Structure formats: C-alpha cells, structure tokens
C-alpha cells in the first residue's frame with residue numbers, strides 16, 4: 001500500500017471532526033472519498049498532508065510514518081496536494097505558476113518537466129503568458145493540478161476537483177484523471193459528484209459526519225441504492 005490511514009482522530013480546537021478514519025490507497029489506484037458538505041473530506045486530506053495533524057492514529061506513506069510531519073516534508077516525500085480552493089498566484093503568469101511547483105528532487109530523475117506538462121495540458125501552453133487571475137475556473141483547476149505535478153508526486157491528493165466547474169470541463173478533468181492513472185499515477189480524490197467519481201475511480205470510501213460508513217468497489221457501490229441514498233443524496 002502506498003498510503004495507509006489508520007484510525008485517525010482529528011480536531012479543530014476542541015471540535016472533534018474525524019473519528020477513527022481508516023483508508024488505504026495502493027500504488028496505481030484511483031480511490032475516491034465521497035461525502036456530503038461538511039462530511040470530513042477536506043479534513044481527511046489535511047490530516048494526511050500534515051496541515052491539520054491528527055491527535056490519534058497514524059498516516060503511513062510508502063510504509064513510513066508521516067503522522068504529524070510538517071506539510072513541506074510530507075510533500076518532499078512525494079505527496080502532492082491540490083486543495084479545493086485552488087490557490088494559484090493571480091499576478092503570476094501560467095509559466096511562472098508552474099515554476100513555483102518545481103521541486104528539486106535529490107537524485108531522482110525528474111518525471112514532470114514543463115514540456116511534459118504542456119504536452120499533457122496543451123491549453124496551458126497556449127495560455128503560458130497569461131496571468132493566473134485571468135484564467136477560467138477550469139483553466140485554474142488544470143493549472144493547480146499541473147503545478148502539483150511539477151513537484152513529481154507519487155501520490156496526488158485531489159480535493160473536490162470538479163467543484164464549481166461546468167459539465168464540459170468536468171468531462172475534460174475526468175479524461176485527465178484517466179490518462180494520469182494510465183501513466184501510473186496514484187490518486188486519492190475527494191468528491192461530492194457521485195457520477196463523476198464512479199466513472200473515474202477504482203474503489204470508494206464514504207465519509208459521513210467524520211466516520212467512514214462504506215468502503216467497496218465501484219461496481220458494488222453502483223448497485224447499492226440504499227447506501228447511495230443514505231449518504232450521498234442521489
């Protein structure tokens with residue numbers, strides 16, 4: 001397993017938000033964490049990344065205990081986080097935004113160069129001189145993903161990437177996820193968009209009120225009308 005989350009409990013101040021959350025992602029898998037508004041998806045991502053350290057439980061990455069490690073160190077070990085609020089630099093050009101994502105990887109040959117990123121996202125090449133603030137929501141989402149790829153992650157955490165995007169852009173995003181998977185990337189996705197998630201993932205977890213309520217394959221979840229109705233409002 002590339003990522004193992006073992007019984008984490010996470011708090012914001014005194015507020016207990018995650019309760020014994022466990023999940024696993026194997027190398028090469030696309031796993032989705034589904035859940036409604038406020039269910040605990042972002043908090044799970046933040047806990048994994050070290051942005052909000054869990055009080056109890058463990059996060060193992062590549063077999064190594066990274067619980068409580070500061071985010072930049074977790075990133076250096078090969079975790080790339082694409083936050084839901086995107087956070088591109090509006091005053092920097094697309095090219096400069098990508099440069100920010102570049103990370104010196106000591107010894108390891110670089111997987112993602114600007115050229116490869118542009119090949120992968122041709123639209124970003126066309127926009128390379130434009131400032132981030134002048135991009136559409138979909139273009140900003142692609143830029144955030146591209147910038148994270150520039151850091152050569154082994155695991156990509158995508159927090160609600162489809163949120164706020166037009167259906168046509170969501171479709172493009174799904175195609176990128178499929179291609180990244182084909183190229184061997186491991187992805188943990190969080191989503192509310194059930195249809196989108198089921199189409200592009202191998203396995204699913206459902207989080208509700210900070211508890212994992214379901215785990216299974218996509219085909220099992222697809223058939224489970226009761227679970228979908230209860231936790232996903234579909």
Ligand SMILES: Nc1ncnc2c1ncn2[C@@H]1O[C@H](COP(=O)(O)OP(=O)(O)OP(=O)(O)O)[C@@H](O)[C@H]1O
Nearest residue numbers: 012015017035036037038039040041042043044192
């Ligand atoms: N900084 C914070 N301080 C206190 N409580 C927070 C904070 N961030 C989130 N929460 C609470 O933690 C719970 C889980 O929130 P979280 O953001 O993880 O949910 P989510 O599944 O990502 O929701 P969304 O779909 O809206 O992004 C919610 O009850 C939320 O109100």
Ligand SMILES: [Mg+2]
Nearest residue numbers: 041042084160
């Ligand atoms: Mg969230």
